[in-house]
Amino acid sequence: MSYQNLLDEIKKNNLLVDKVRLKKVYDFAAAAHQGQVRQSGDPYISHPLAVASVLAGWKQTQPVLEAALLHDVVEDTPVTGETLQSIFGEEISILVDGVTKIGKVKLRGSTNRIFVENLRKMFVAMAKDIRVVLIRLADRLHNMQTLEAVPLSKQKRIARETLEIYAPLAERLGMGQLKGDLEDLAFPYLFPEEYGHVMEIARPHFLRAEKTTKQAIQLIRTKLETYGLSVEIHGRHKRKYSLYKKLTRPEIDGDLTKIHDLVALRIITNSKLECYAALGLVHDLWQPVPYVGISDFIAQPKPNGYQSIHTKVFDHKGHIIEIQIRTRQMHEQAEYGAAAHTLYSEAKSKGASDEKLERGTAFNASGKTDWIKQLASWQKEVGSSEEFVTSLKLDALSERIYVFSPHGDVYDLPKNATPVDFAFAVHTDLGFHLQGAKVNQKIVPLDFILKSGDLVEIIKSKGKRSPNRDWLQFVKTAKARGKITRSHLADVK
Numbered sequence: 001m002s003y004q005n006l007l008d009e010i011k012k013n014n015l016l017v018d019k020v021r022l023k024k025v026y027d028f029a030a031a032a033h034q035g036q037v038r039q040s041g042d043p044y045i046s047h048p049l050a051v052a053s054v055l056a057g058w059k060q061t062q063p064v065l066e067a068a069l070l071h072d073v074v075e076d077t078p079v080t081g082e083t084l085q086s087i088f089g090e091e092i093s094i095l096v097d098g099v100t101k102i103g104k105v106k107l108r109g110s111t112n113r114i115f116v117e118n119l120r121k122m123f124v125a126m127a128k129d130i131r132v133v134l135i136r137l138a139d140r141l142h143n144m145q146t147l148e149a150v151p152l153s154k155q156k157r158i159a160r161e162t163l164e165i166y167a168p169l170a171e172r173l174g175m176g177q178l179k180g181d182l183e184d185l186a187f188p189y190l191f192p193e194e195y196g197h198v199m200e201i202a203r204p205h206f207l208r209a210e211k212t213t214k215q216a217i218q219l220i221r222t223k224l225e226t227y228g229l230s231v232e233i234h235g236r237h238k239r240k241y242s243l244y245k246k247l248t249r250p251e252i253d254g255d256l257t258k259i260h261d262l263v264a265l266r267i268i269t270n271s272k273l274e275c276y277a278a279l280g281l282v283h284d285l286w287q288p289v290p291y292v293g294i295s296d297f298i299a300q301p302k303p304n305g306y307q308s309i310h311t312k313v314f315d316h317k318g319h320i321i322e323i324q325i326r327t328r329q330m331h332e333q334a335e336y337g338a339a340a341h342t343l344y345s346e347a348k349s350k351g352a353s354d355e356k357l358e359r360g361t362a363f364n365a366s367g368k369t370d371w372i373k374q375l376a377s378w379q380k381e382v383g384s385s386e387e388f389v390t391s392l393k394l395d396a397l398s399e400r401i402y403v404f405s406p407h408g409d410v411y412d413l414p415k416n417a418t419p420v421d422f423a424f425a426v427h428t429d430l431g432f433h434l435q436g437a438k439v440n441q442k443i444v445p446l447d448f449i450l451k452s453g454d455l456v457e458i459i460k461s462k463g464k465r466s467p468n469r470d471w472l473q474f475v476k477t478a479k480a481r482g483k484i485t486r487s488h489l490a491d492v493k
């Protein structure tokens with residue numbers, strides 16, 4: 001991976017980039033990482049270059065590419081955030097800072113469902129700007145692509161984190177291709193035996209399917225062209241991990257012959273009208289399969305904005321084959337999701353006011369992948385507290401904070417919560433033994449305002465003590481408030 005590769009990717013995607021400035025950023029990053037090597041033995045700078053190239057492939061803007069080149073500088077070199085700000089400006093330093101912060105959200109041992117959910121929420125709450133999430137996702141993609149070089153003991157943890165945190169996040173952002181890539185990259189590391197088994201039994205089926213697919217594409221093309229429709233048609237393999245998951249479903253019970261979308265055809269049209277025309281012509285050519293039928297996600301998009309028509313038909317050989325029909329725009333949306341739009345950054349760079357951004361009114365009304373809407377629906381799906389998804393405004397996600405206990409458990413607290421709130425959230429008893437607190441290993445006052453990602457440790461008193469009444473002036477949770485008040489009422493009696 002060289003700087004030239006990045007320039008090639010920028011050119012391929014027709015991105016408007018100030019190359020003089022980009023080169024300056026690259027030279028700075030290369031100098032900062034000078035002498036560092038990756039576990040693969042490659043010079044370290046090859047990694048930020050690869051991450052920036054992935055983002056160029058997602059058609060991201062200059063600040064994102066620059067922040068990608070610099071994304072590991074603060075974490076892994078003596079360069080500070082202040083230095084970045086003074087040389088490259090506030091926007092870049094804020095992006096790099098966000099990427100550095102959310103990088104600290106790690107799966108630590110526990111794969112307990114609630115823990116993982118809270119971890120995902122913490123990640124989102126800390127990111128604030130979708131561009132930060134996109135850079136982290138691109139970073140994770142490249143780390144997964146080069147996971148081979150990492151020591152065995154770390155491989156599994158990173159792969160699990162990818163499957164539990166990053167792939168679901170990509171899915172919620174409507175980035176179907178990335179989600180599939182991340183899952184397939186993690187699969188062999190997490191389930192090596194199952195991976196080997198699935199690959200072995202699937203191979204002959206894929207080979208056969210590929211052959212008939214070629215003929216099927218030809219037949220459909222001819223049919224559509226007869227009626228003046230010129231479209232793109234591709235065959236696509238079912239993803240490995242998604243095939244594995246399907247095989248484990250009770251109704252499939254490991255029987256590959258029951259899976260009908262091993263290879264699917266995708267018809268890409270120029271308009272919605274053409275989608276329905278193509279659907280009619282396909283059904284005229286081949287009978288739809290009774291009952292399993294047709295799903296019209298154009299008329300009724302999936303919650304993440306996904307649009308497409310899916311139909312299953314008996315092909316020329318009498319085999320069931322799945323056909324997906326969508327416009328070019330829907331296709332890009334399905335593959336790149338939020339990255340295809342980055343509405344937030346565009347709206348902001350076009351000068352939308354912060355107020356508008358907060359209310360969400362700066363976003364294109366037709367943009368179905370509005371970042372906040374996405375994440376709000378995501379939070380809803382993972383089952384969050386009611387007050388969490390109060391509205392679609394930008395700061396809806398920062399109404400809560402997520403902090404770690406020394407054991408690595410994640411606690412969900414309201415914004416501006418303090419170590420006292422934390423103590424009572426962990427256990428009432430801890431609240432009654434509260435003597436002091438440490439945040440990120442430093443002693444802090446008890447009215448200290450916690451932030452997402454903080455590691456909070458309570459210093460316990462030897463004996464039980466009554467909570468201080470003055471704490472009522474700064475506690476944020478109803479639980480802490482209630483316990484403190486009640487303990488004093490008891491005193492009075």
Ligand code: MN
Binds near residue numbers: 047071072139
């Ligand atoms: Mn990195």
